[in-house]
Amino acid sequence: MTIIDCRPFLAVGVSFFAAILIAFSRKWPNVREAWSAIASVIMFGIILSMVPGVLDGNQYEWTLCRITDTLGLTLKTDPAGMIFATLASMLWVPMNFYSIGYMRCNNEKEQTGYFAAFAVCLSAVMGIAMASNLITFFIFYELLTLASYPLVLHKRNAEALSASRKYLIYTLISGQLFLAGIIAVYCIAGTVDFKPGGFLTPDMAPKWVLQFIFILMIMAGSVKAAVMPLHGWLPAAMIAPTPVSALLHAVAVVKTGVFAVLRVIGFVFGPQLLSQIGVVDVLAWFAAGSIIISSLIAMRQDHLKRRLAFSTVGQLSYIVLGAALLSPLSIKGAYLHLVAHAVMKITLFMCAGLIIARTHRNNISELYGIGKKLPVTMACFTIASLGIAGTPFLVGFVSKWNLALGALQAGKPLYILIWVASALLAAAYLMPVVRMAYFRHDPQEKFRKYGAFSYSMLIPICITTALAVILGVLPDVYPHFYDLADMAASGICAGWNGGWLK
Template identity: 50%
Template sequence: MTDVSSLRPLATVLVSAVAIAPILASRGRPNLRESWTMLAALATFGLSASMVPGVLAGDTYVTDFGTFLPGVESGSVAFALQADALGLLFALLASALWVITSLYSIGYMRGLDEDSQTRYFAAFAGSVSAAVGVALADNLVVLFVFYELLTVATYPLVTHDQTDEARAAGRKYLAYTFGGGVAVLAGTLIVVWLTGTADFTAGGIAALAESDPAMARLAFTLLVTGFGVKAALMPMHSWLPDAMVAPTPVSGLLHAVAVVKSGVFGIARVVLDVFGPETVSDLGMGLPLAVVAAFTIVVASIIALRQDNLKRRLAFSTVSQLSYIVLGLALLEPRALAGGLLHIPAHAFMKLTLFFCAGAIHVETHTDDISEMAGIGKRMPGTMIAFGIASLGMAGIPLVAGFVSKWYLLIGSVQAGGVVFAGALLVSGVLNVAYFWPIVYQAFFESEDAVGSKPLIENPFGGRDAPVPDGGRNADDEPAGATDGVADPDEGEYAVDRNPSDHVVEHSASKRAESPDAAHADEDAESDRAVPDDADHNGPYEPEHYDHVADDEDAPEHHHAGPPAGGWERRALSSETTWFMLGPILTAATGAVVLGIVPDRVAFLRLVEIVVAGATGVTL
């Protein structure tokens, strides 16, 4: 490992930050503005890719600005960036996917004619800059700096819709992530106090191994809790489903890749480069973390089963999948580490595909709810095929990216003696099939008028007081009885799930006053619903169809969710949506497949091998 002094890490971070200025300046000219975004994305990707050969050869690129903050006594904390294998893994991933997402954003934002697009693209560039900064940070303090900046830069994206739901989600997001930031700050201070430094050292900071174990445990707990907020470890996950109110590209890149993985990445740095696997093992902190992760894997998968809003289901799937990575790190076994780290890119490609598909469906048909997607394979064949491939990968079926990482994870967990954890992984695989397969199945093999019932979504927990699946018109008394059975108000999707078009009705109530035509259209929309509406507008849970409320307000004509009257029209692959959206979807899906078929040809696996070798001394 040789350190190479270079400005490239700095440039990689700064390119997208600098791009904010021209993006803001060309606010009146969308094409020019998006050119800046693309230019910045390609430059960021190019710069990080240019460092791959060197890092694979064992070099580390370092940009050092000298002392930033004092440490204890003679120690000090430098403001420095470094591109080592682990950092480059994340930076490369974030910048590569930003290129794809930028294209997709153009199609998505223009397709919906969203407001404040300039702010959106500027904040997006800022978020990527901060995420790359997290990746390339040289020590815990610099990592914290970018971690907090990432929170600030993402906040405008979460609140983008400017609806009450979006603002509430934004507040929750800030409260959770800044709360996590406070824990990280406290943990960092203790580490600096114990060791006089915060520099990442492969295999852990030596002084930490000899310091007071109680203090070291406290620091570890604080750091992992703080990073765990963004990594959506339960019970600190609940900001993530709420943040799905953001535009889909944001959910895709930031809330499945950059932001959440910055939390996971933080945990990875803490485990591998601050404490080191051995010290973590000596402190006995690996097992509790693994238990939390395994719990999150299983419980989040179960909750995902009951989400009818596609993006919320994907969000809970993200919560679950992120914990795969954390579990891999917590088991402290070389192969589990490799599996966990490899799952960072694998999950990124697959989940990005899934989110892109959800966004494409939203833009083209304004449908967000799974219960309204029966037969949508006719309308959007390419999208749903990509969705199917990515779902297979999430479940860990071979030949798609998720298989390779899960394989390593399983072997690692068995080697670590954690049969329970291997069991959790397998159960989660089954649950993945259970919550993804129905979407794919109904898209291709059911039609909008002949849809099977979905007992998991429609029925209350425990199966008592099951409502009649066809709903009927006696809706006034039915929800009251049904909501009594809801055990978990936090997952308040219940009334909504059963009444998927509440939002249309609620929203149209305001439109009705001003436009008789709109009212008429609403009634049409309601009457041709396969799953009936009911009148439970005063239900205890607000509907969560954020995107809908927002773009209904923006768009001149009134959209409604679900299939149009007369069913989905059949479209060819080339005309189902714009290439701005289909292109990124297919690219991301291809990436997922390539990672699954030839993992050793892609830089990620080799970077992971270097990281594991550096941290544990084991060559895979």
């Protein structure tokens, strides 16, 4: 049942309004940070209040304005969108407090601009998550690009300028490709409203036209999702402050890119049409290649944040591969891995930020014996690393198990070997950090000076680590990501028997 309700609009508007208040609070840092924290809690509360209704099969809808008689800027909740909206709003709360501690400990400049841009980014993410159609999705998709640009540019030096230009070029081109695909879809279908299972049909256009549109839109999403070989902007963007890196990897930008891929596959084309036009196998192999190659490159990176960046390239390709297999369990696993990767990767980046802030060392080869000086941080880093590798009782295992079952269901067990190899490679590029921290003596230990740290940095790390454990042991604990993923996959695959193995 569709219910007209203003809460989707409020979820988008609260952080945008907070950004205005933050901008006017430049002279009062405590007030500025309070606006950001309050907005994050309110947004999370608004999103949580809609979860029970969505689980009961309801959709909350609000139209911002009408463009034509049949097209409006409309926000609507569905299980797939609620997964992303709940995830992003949930993680913004600890990230806010972490950002406050990080900015103060490092005496960062332009803190007002940072918090304001961060808030606008979250507004854009909420709009993307709850967009009812491609036009609404595109508007917020581009807003996110513009709002995140000053965050990449934050340090205002030559390296940041170069990275931010690369980021802007990649993502703006991505947006224009997406817009071209949207126009083409509207021309052949007369609608751009998302529909579970897709709204395009084989009789709407020749097969090659549908293939071309699909490739165009998937390429657009894959740029932001950093699928190889379209990933070049992501490692360069690691020049940004660590909270920005966490935002790029866990909450926004790359997650919106992979969410765009999920929307196009599940709500524009649909499994039935994609199985007929024969393009998803190519996408699956690209994703599989991206998983392995990025993992191998990650092993060669000595810079901690760059190693984590290449890890993200591979982990997000898990989601693309799961969606491309077109089976209910693989699609369910893709949505679950959206959650799993966000929780684990935000933990890893927050740990990296605290490590760099306290030790003033960026390279893994320099992290001798820091486990003694940063025991809690390194414990959290170890747990999140094991989760990335798919260790049981951690959130990464739940999503990867469903992805593997989805490959079997689709009759393509070969891809299980890709995920197994990737898990081993993840352990190979993350465990050396743990080994350096715990099992290597620092020859310069007496002369090392460690910087100050704030509990507002450490506590959020502990919270997200606890989430990784809780969601691994109790995957359907409130807010029921597991049930929402099951509902999303069931809706996408309803009414189509793809010949899955029973």
